[in-house]
Every structure is written in structure tokens, then in C-alpha cells.
Amino acid sequence: MSKIWLIIQREYWTRVRKKSFLLTTLLAPLGIVAFMVVSVLVALSGETERRVVVIDETGLFKNKFEDKDGFYFKYEDTTLAYMNEVYKNLQYDGILYIPQPKNWQTIRPEYRSESQLGPTAKSHVTSQISRVTRNILIEQEKVDKQALERINNIDVSITQKIIGEEDDKQASAELGTALGYALGFAIYIILLVYGTMVMKSVAEEKTSKVVEIIISSVKPFQLMMGKVLGIGLVGLTQLVIWGFLMIGLYTILGLVFAGYLTELSQVANDPAMSAGAPDQAKVAQFIEAFRQVNLLQLFGIFVFYFVGGYILYGSLFAAIGSAAGDDMDGNQSLNFIVTVPIIISIIIMTSVVQEPTSTLAVIASIFPLTSPVVMPARLGFDIPGLWWQLALSMIMLVLGFIFTTWLAGRIYRTGILMQGKKITIKDLGMWLRG
Amino acid sequence: MNILELDHINKSYGSHKANKDISFNVEKGAVFGLLGPNGAGKSTLIRIITNIIAADSGTIRIDGQAFKEAHNQIIGYMPEERGLYKKMMVGEHLVYLGRLKGLSKADATKKVKDWLERLQIADWWGKKIEDLSKGMQQKVQFIATTLHDPLLLILDEPFSGLDPVNSNLIKDEIFELRRKGASIIFSTHRMEQVEEICEEIVLINNGQNILQGKVKEIRQRFKENKYQVLYNGTHAPTQLPGYEIVVEKEGTLVLKALEGQSPNQLLRTLLDQGLEIHHFNEILPSINEIFIRQVQIP
Numbered sequence: 001m002s003k004i005w006l007i008i009q010r011e012y013w014t015r016v017r018k019k020s021f022l023l024t025t026l027l028a029p030l031g032i033v034a035f036m037v038v039s040v041l042v043a044l045s046g047e048t049e050r051r052v053v054v055i056d057e058t059g060l061f062k063n064k065f066e067d068k069d070g071f072y073f074k075y076e077d078t079t080l081a082y083m084n085e086v087y088k089n090l091q092y093d094g095i096l097y098i099p100q101p102k103n104w105q106t107i108r109p110e111y112r113s114e115s116q117l118g119p120t121a122k123s124h125v126t127s128q129i130s131r132v133t134r135n136i137l138i139e140q141e142k143v144d145k146q147a148l149e150r151i152n153n154i155d156v157s158i159t160q161k162i163i164g165e166e167d168d169k170q171a172s173a174e175l176g177t178a179l180g181y182a183l184g185f186a187i188y189i190i191l192l193v194y195g196t197m198v199m200k201s202v203a204e205e206k207t208s209k210v211v212e213i214i215i216s217s218v219k220p221f222q223l224m225m226g227k228v229l230g231i232g233l234v235g236l237t238q239l240v241i242w243g244f245l246m247i248g249l250y251t252i253l254g255l256v257f258a259g260y261l262t263e264l265s266q267v268a269n270d271p272a273m274s275a276g277a278p279d280q281a282k283v284a285q286f287i288e289a290f291r292q293v294n295l296l297q298l299f300g301i302f303v304f305y306f307v308g309g310y311i312l313y314g315s316l317f318a319a320i321g322s323a324a325g326d327d328m329d330g331n332q333s334l335n336f337i338v339t340v341p342i343i344i345s346i347i348i349m350t351s352v353v354q355e356p357t358s359t360l361a362v363i364a365s366i367f368p369l370t371s372p373v374v375m376p377a378r379l380g381f382d383i384p385g386l387w388w389q390l391a392l393s394m395i396m397l398v399l400g401f402i403f404t405t406w407l408a409g410r411i412y413r414t415g416i417l418m419q420g421k422k423i424t425i426k427d428l429g430m431w432l433r434g
Numbered sequence: 435m436n437i438l439e440l441d442h443i444n445k446s447y448g449s450h451k452a453n454k455d456i457s458f459n460v461e462k463g464a465v466f467g468l469l470g471p472n473g474a475g476k477s478t479l480i481r482i483i484t485n486i487i488a489a490d491s492g493t494i495r496i497d498g499q500a501f502k503e504a505h506n507q508i509i510g511y512m513p514e515e516r517g518l519y520k521k522m523m524v525g526e527h528l529v530y531l532g533r534l535k536g537l538s539k540a541d542a543t544k545k546v547k548d549w550l551e552r553l554q555i556a557d558w559w560g561k562k563i564e565d566l567s568k569g570m571q572q573k574v575q576f577i578a579t580t581l582h583d584p585l586l587l588i589l590d591e592p593f594s595g596l597d598p599v600n601s602n603l604i605k606d607e608i609f610e611l612r613r614k615g616a617s618i619i620f621s622t623h624r625m626e627q628v629e630e631i632c633e634e635i636v637l638i639n640n641g642q643n644i645l646q647g648k649v650k651e652i653r654q655r656f657k658e659n660k661y662q663v664l665y666n667g668t669h670a671p672t673q674l675p676g677y678e679i680v681v682e683k684e685g686t687l688v689l690k691a692l693e694g695q696s697p698n699q700l701l702r703t704l705l706d707q708g709l710e711i712h713h714f715n716e717i718l719p720s721i722n723e724i725f726i727r728q729v730q731i732p
Contacts, residue, residue, distance in 0.1 A: 212516055
């Protein structure tokens with residue numbers, strides 16, 4: 001046992017001390033934040049100012065456009081031909097020409113300028129024109145404007161409540177799906193990234209012949225487990241650091257937007273207010289549901305599936321690494337034996353977040369090869385009977401990784417000593433028996 | 435007293451028999467040569483001795499006892515194919531390997547320092563393995579093998595990649611370890627080294643033990659009663675009854691004695707013929723010749 005511990009320590013420290021570890025650990029969350037900041041900045045700075053002159057043949061649009069979204073409107077009573085000549089000298093960026101329509105159902109205005117409008121800017125202008133046209137029609141048809149507004153603003157938002165639970169517990173399908181995707185993908189990425197790391201490291205140890213020296217002191221199984229666990233601890237360390245960074249960011253954002261959040265939750269609980277702003281209400285419900293999630297419990301279960309799934313797949317990756325020849329490319333065909341079930345898991349997961357109570361969801365979240373990705377993806381939903389499924393799934397996962405480490409150990413101890421010849425799946429089977 | 439006893443060891447990989455019924459003993463304090471052409475089954479046998487793989491049948495006794503985990507600590511094994519972690523520093527790497535052999539951290543650190551000083555490479559402690567030449571890495575590997583003061587040292591091609599100066603340095607250390615009481619199994623296909631270093635050998639071919647014994651005895655056993663004579667004189671001897679002339683060149687004569695002839699008689703005959711003898715010796719076959727002859731027997 002103390003030898004495994006020595007190996008774990010070496011595997012852990014040589015990786016954690018690397019500059020690249022520090023960089024990826026710190027930069028990954030910063031990268032995500034930077035990505036969000038940049039996309040917000042792009043969205044904000046996307047507006048260019050346009051001064052637009054309106055030539056209106058109907059006479060009904062005068063002074064009706066709002067100056068917003070970067071558009072500033074002026075109205076001139078002149079001909080289009082004349083304005084075409086002088087609009088530049090008058091410092092306009094474009095001409096909006098509204099001809100007399102044949103009927104008020106089809107409006108065909110023209111926007112003339114040196115450069116085309118982008119899709120967003122175009123839709124801004126279009127929506128202004130249709131808003132004004134609607135008002136013109138309301139006048140013409142003598143429709144009760146307020147009645148129409150009420151009809152147009154019907155807001156339907158289903159609140160799901162779980163029967164038998166406390167009344168104030170709100171379920172949010174949107175939250176479930178979002179959380180499910182996030183957790184499932186996180187495990188998927190972790191399995192692939194750290195699994196590949198194990199495989200490469202084993203293959204390197206084999207081709208550099210270090211393994212020949214190490215196994216004169218320790219059993220192959222000890223070396224394999226030491227490596228799998230050591231690299232797993234590196235992953236866990238990274239996860240914990242990211243967790244703290246997230247909590248830090250969450251707290252900072254919470255402080256900055258404290259007022260906004262309170263406002264939102266008031267909106268959620270006040271039907272009169274939420275009627276006016278349907279989107280806001282949905283967001284508020286989402287946030288309210290998120291507040292009710294037991295984050296600590298969620299994190300605990302997530303870590304369990306991370307550890308269990310990682311040991312299960314990590315040991316299989318180690319076995320594949322042990323079969324590596326001198327050229328790493330030849331290893332690809334063996335690699336896929338292990339990556340295929342992970343990829344199948346993610347495919348199942350995307351369907352499970354839509355139907356978290358389906359039979360497929362139940363089976364896939366109990367079967368140990370798929371459960372590490374599929375089960376966490378269901379945690380965001382309130383599912384009847386989830387607890388016994390969770391218990392069964394966890395037991396199966398533990399049995400699963402005991403089995404795969406045993407299996408991998410048998411392949412590994414032969415594989416690491418095989419030199420030269422290209423290894424096939426058939427060979428792996430033979431080592432397993434031998 | 436034997437440090438190692440092998441009794442009817444068998445090992446197969448699928449249909450390939452890597453070791454067939456191999457038995458031999460290694461005496462305590464001996465320098466023992468394990469010889470054989472490539473693919474003869476030496477490495478498999480060594481892996482069985484070091485408990486890296488298990489034999490299909492047969493028994494191994496180390497220091498009089500059946501193999502147990504603790505034996506790892508009295509064996510020092512330097513494999514033929516050997517590497518080190520490239521990114522680690524010499525000092526920490528050696529300490530790590532020492533600790534894997536059961537030394538405490540403090541103990542391992544002290545021993546590594548002593549060894550580095552003894553080989554006059556104390557300044558290597560903080561060097562990265564990848565910055566060392568192949569020969570330099572060999573030295574580090576040799577230190578790693580001996581760090582825990584093993585009673586049985588198994589060295590597989592220990593001199594490959596070493597220049598003559600460093601070869602001698604390592605050779606001296608091997609003898610020094612032996613003087614301190616270690617037994618050494620030396621596996622190689624470099625026969626001149628065997629004659630120089632080993633007292634006893636076993637020769638393995640096609641997984642089988644085909645020859646075994648003390649180096650001197652074996653050379654005697656395979657001698658062909660050949661003698662070499664260096665002489666001064668213009669005329670070569672013509673009449674040599676009981677001898678067959680193998681080589682005759684200016685001043686050199688190689689003769690093969692037929693049944694029942696002694697070297698003294700030969701010398702007398704040559705002197706009688708008026709030759710001025712400068713040098714006379716019996717030609718014993720080298721281990722290399724014996725090796726090739728034995729391996730080529732169908």
C-alpha cells in the first residue's frame with residue numbers, strides 16, 4: 001500500500017508542479033468569463049449610429065419613428081430623386097423611402113445608402129415600420145387600442161409543482177435541462193481528457209522503458225493503480241480549484257447584481273408584475289428554482305460519479321496504453337474500444353435531459369459504463385424514485401470499476417512488457433486469459 | 435550456500451515455450467554469467483527470478499527460501515531495456531526508486547548523495563534526466579539498481595552504451611559490491627566480458643539450459659588440444675608424427691595434437707628439428723567460440 005502511495009505522490013506532484021497545470025487551472029475559468037465579457041461587449045458595441053432621412057409619400061409616418069438602436073430619423077418633404085443627390089451633403093447616412101402602398105397589408109419601403117444594413121439593423125427598421133403601420137391600421141379600422149394590447153399580451157407560463165413536496169418548491173424543466181447538460185458534459189469531458197492522459201502516460205512509460213525498472217520494485221497492478229489514482233487526484237484538485245473560483249465569481253456577481261436579483265424574485269412572485277414582462281418572469285422562475293437546488297448535495301453526487309466513472313474508464317485507458325507500440329498512431333484502433341461507450345453515453349444523455357424519466361434514462365443511469373455521464377444529467381430534475389435509482393446506480397458503479405480495474409490489471413501486466421509487435425484486440429483477449 | 439536455486443522452471447507464451455525445464459544454482463558471492471543469443475529466453479528467465487512474471491511450473495529459492503515479497507528488497511535488477519522519467523531530476527528520481535525498494539526518505543537521500551559523490555557526479559543532483567547523455571543515464575540506472583544494497587544483483591547488458599572509461603568504472607564498482615558480499619548475475623551476449631568477469635556461466639538457447647559450469651572448466655572441456663608455436667628459423671618443420679598442422683605461416687605454427695600426445699613431447703620434437711622457439715602455448719577455445727559452436731548445434 002505504501003508503494004501505491006509513493007506512486008500516487010509522484011504522479012500527482014510531477015503534474016501539479018508543471019506550469020501548464022497552473023495555467024490551465026487558472027486560465028480555463030478566466031477564459032470562460034472573458035468569453036462572456038467579450039460577447040456582451042460585442043453586443044453592446046455592435047450599434048453604429050445612423051442618421052436616416054425619411055421620405056414619406058403617405059404623410060402618415062411623420063414623427064412616428066423612435067430614435068433608438070442607433071437610428072436617428074429626420075423627415076423631409078421632398079422628392080426621392082432630389083434627396084438621392086443631396087443626402088450626403090446633408091450628413092445623412094441613408095434614405096428611408098416609403099411609397100404610397102397599394103393596400104395596407106403589404107408595405108414595401110426602400111432603404112437607400114452606400115452600405116447595406118446588417119440583419120439586426122434591418123430588423124430594427126422593419127419592426128419600427130410595422131409598429132407604426134399597426135397603429136395606422138388601428139386608427140383606420142377603429143379598433144379599441146387598449147383591448148388589442150391586452151389581447152396581444154397574454155402571458156402563459158406553466159409552474160410545475162411536485163405533488164407531496166413542500167408547496168414552495170418549484171420545479172423548473174429549463175433549469176433541469178440546463179443543469180443536466182452542464183453536469184453530463186462536464187463528466188464526459190473529464191473522462192476523455194483525464195482518461196487520455198492516463199493512456200498517454202502509460203504508453204510513454206512503456207516506450208521509454210521506465211516501466212521495466214519500476215516493476216522490479218512494485219507489482220504492475222500497483223503501478224497502474226498508482227498512476228490512475230494520481231492523475232485522478234490532479235483532476236480532483238483542478239475541479240476543487242474551479243469550484244472555489246466559481247463560488248468566488250458567483251458571490252462577486254451576486255453582490256454586484258444584488259438589487260437586480262431581488263427585483264427579479266419579486267417579479268416572480270407577483271403575477272401582476274410578471275404579466276408585463278414574460279421573459280423576465282421566466283428568468284426569475286429559473287433563478288428561484290436554482291436557489292432551491294441543494295448545491296452541496298449536487299456537488300457531492302457529482303464528485304462521486306466523477307471519481308467512480310474516472311476509475312472505471314481510467315483503468316481501461318491504462319490497459320489500452322499498455323498495449324501501445326512504439327508508434328502511437330497504431331494505438332488509435334484500440335483506443336476506440338474505450339471511447340465509444342463514452343460517446344454513446346453523451347448521445348444517450350442528450351435525449352435523457354429531454355425525457356428524464358424514460359426507461360432508457362433509468363437503464364442508462366444504472367448501467368456502469370453509461371451512468372457516470374447519464375446519472376448526473378438527471379440530477380437537475382425532480383424524479384420520483386430517483387433515490388433508489390441513485391443508490392443502485394452507485395453500487396453498480398463501484399462494482400463496475402472493481403471489475404474494470406481487475407480486467408485492466410490483467411491486460412496491463414502483460415501489455416507493458418510486450419515490445420515491438422503490433423497489438424490487436426485478439427491479443428488483449430489472450431492476455432486476459434493468460 | 436546458494437543465493438539462488440532454480441528448479442525445473444517452465445514458461446510458455448501461447449504455443450511458444452520461452453523456458454524449458456531450466457535448473458541451476460548460483461553460489462553466494464559468485465559472479466555468474468547468464469548467456470544466450472537474442473530471443474533465447476534470458477529476459478523471461480530473469481523476469482521469473484525477479485517475480486515480475488510467474489513461471490508455469492518449477493520452484494525458485496532465494497537465499498534458501500521460496501519467493502516472498504520481501505525478496506524484492508534484496509534483489510537489485512537492472513533490465514536490458516531501461517529508461518528513466520525524463521522530466522525528473524537525478525536526485526529526486528534516485529530517491530524515488532530507492533523508496534520504492536523500501537528505503538526511508540532520509541536513508542534513500544543519504545545513499546544517493548554518497549553514490550553520486552563516489553562516482554564524482556555530485557553536481558548531477560539537480561540535473562534533469564533528459565539533459566543527460568545515454569552513458570550518463572546508464573550510471574544513474576546503475577546507482578538505482580544498487581541503492582538498497584541488494585544481496586543479489588542482476589545486471590542485464592550493463593555495459594551497453596558505455597564508453598571504455600565508464601565501463602571500467604562500473605566494472606570496478608561491480609567488483610567492489612561483490613567484495614562486500616553481493617552475488618552477481620550478469621546477462622550478456624558480449625563474450626569477452628564474460629571471460630573477464632564471470633567465474634561460472636549457464637548458456638541458454640531456445641529456452642533450454644544447454645551448457646553450465648565454471649568458465650575455466652568449460653574451456654578445458656571444449657579444448658581441441660591445439661598448440662601455437664612462434665619460432666625463429668627459415669625452414670618449417672616437416673615431419674611431425676602425431677600432430678596435424680592447422681596453420682603454417684612465417685614463424686607461426688598451429689598444431690593439433692592427435693590422441694595421446696603431450697605438449698612436452700611436441701616441444702621436444704620441435705627442438706630436435708632445430709627450431710628456435712620463442713613462444714609456446716596451448717590454445718583454449720574462447721567462450722565466444724564455445725558459445726557459437728553450442729548454439730549452432732541443430
